[in-house]
Amino acid sequence: MTENRAVAYKGTGVVEVVDTPYPTFELKDGPGVNPANVGRKVPHGAILRTVATNICGSDQHMVRGRTTAPEGLILGHEITGEVVEVGPGVEFIKVGDIVSVPFNIACGRCRNCKEGKTGICLNVNPDRPGSAYGYVDMGGWVGGQAEFVLVPYADWNLLKFPDRDQALDKILDLTMLSDIFPTGFHGAYTAGVGPGSTVYIAGAGPVGLAAAVGAQLLGAAAVIVGDLNEDRLAQARSFGCETVDISTGDPKDQIEQILGFPEVDAAVDAVGFEARGHGADSAHEAPATVLNSLFDVTAAGGALGIPGLYVTGDPGGVDEAAQQGSLSLRLGLGWAKSLSFTTGQCPVMKYNRQLMMAILHDKVQIAKAVKATPISLEDAPRGYAEFDQGAAQKYVLNPNGYITTS
Structure with missing residues (x-):
């Protein structure tokens, strides 16, 4: 045998x-x-x-x-x-x-x-x-x-x-x-990225970087990648992405510095349920932070692709709700802005x-x-x-x- x-x-x-x-x-x-x-x-x-x-x-x-x-x-x-x-x-x-x-x-x-x-x-x-x-x-x-x-x-x-x-x-x-290439591409595609789009991708791990490549392939005009890890941000810059360091504060402010206004046409969550806070809270896990941030920085009528993994059981979740995969989302903001989003396996x-x-x-x-x-x-x-x-x-x-x- x-x-x-x-x-x-x-x-x-x-x-x-x-x-x-x-x-x-x-x-x-x-x-x-x-x-x-x-x-x-x-x-x-x-x-x-x-x-x-x-x-x-x-x-x-x-x-x-x-x-x-x-x-x-x-x-x-x-x-x-x-x-x-x-x-x-x-x-x-x-x-x-x-x-x-x-x-x-x-x-x-x-x-x-x-x-x-x-x-x-x-x-x-x-x-x-x-x-x-x-x-x-x-x-x-x-x-x-x-x-x-x-x-x-x-x-x-x-x-x-x-x-x-x-x-x-x-x-x-x-x-x-x-x-990761189809998953990242799926994130960009379901966020509605097309020629001339501006895109914010949360997470510069392999899926986030693949989403950035996918956004470029789809014709995005500006691809902005956010992360806490400078080495991973440098990797994003190596193929033409703009970057924001979320440990220094709200990505919305940094997006405005790059684009001249604080919103993007499309956004991708390539982080998932182990997300951390932004700015002074970046040392602590805050699993709803990324999604709520994307609701904030995505322009009205835009879309979010969510290839980042979320689970129904997380023994290490920060509270009882997170352990069951329940997050406190600003759904009212998303609804008011007519945002759409796509979740699940690519x-x-x-x-x-x-x-x-x-x-x-x-x-x-x-x-x-x-x-x-x-x-x-x-x-x-x-x-x-x-x-x-x-x-x-x-x-x-x-x-x-x-x-x-x-």
Whole structure:
């Protein structure tokens, strides 16, 4: 039997690289696996040898102990791989294909999938619509920070790259198609960004930087990124963004200094539920701060894209309401300004092929924008620790040596 190694959550602040079973075309019991999914057959699936798999800020929420994730959960939902086995129900995907895996698991058969709402598939998670690899309360599909991983509904879910050599040459860009590039782009797109727009993006982590790249691709005239971390703000400036340091005060004042007026056409929340306050309050967690700030700085009739993660259970929340995902929002302000906003998982398949073409034809350099940094699978604990400390890098795990580094 082929062996497998993977990154596991072992308790608050701790990840380890462990031996784990090689995938099969049947779901087995294990940490986080929904009991209703145990024994589920996957003849429509494919087994991948992982080419690249990334550490995501959403993973960090679990590792910090801010979710109900069980110890032993195999992490990782940003996956690019080479197909090494296919189930008997797979018709079009072939062994040897290099593919991107959307982090949303979708069946392609339910009403939501047929309407393009692949982030809220009805058939893959017995508890609620929507699923993902290696994530708490998402059905228990095993994560992809591993040497090998199972992908269900392969013909539907997998995006095949047209040329193997070209794909491997651009792998640090293409690996961002599994999540953060479509997610950031989705944030900008649902905020209504278009030619000539002014945009404010809260958060200069990888998703925020991807949203900034997406806004530029959509034709924004000015992209402003706010954060507390100077290294991450410098990364945003490296590809033409304006920046505001929210530790110095209200972003509205700094936006006015940049644009000449204190509002933008569109705004993106790339922070989520672990947001901090602004100015003197920036040392303290204040989970509603970002959304209320965006209500304030977005012009009447504008829109907010909210790819930042919000959860229904947060053991480390600042109060009882936050622990249940309840936030005190200035909805009256949003209503008075006729603001619209879009939340939830990005439906990756809505965007990933077009963004792939933009990468392959050199229209964007997403890996450079997010400072993609390849490390070995065994080095994952260091990557998690440094990312948690605010490193302005996107760590890309290289479990099987496909990524060459100079």
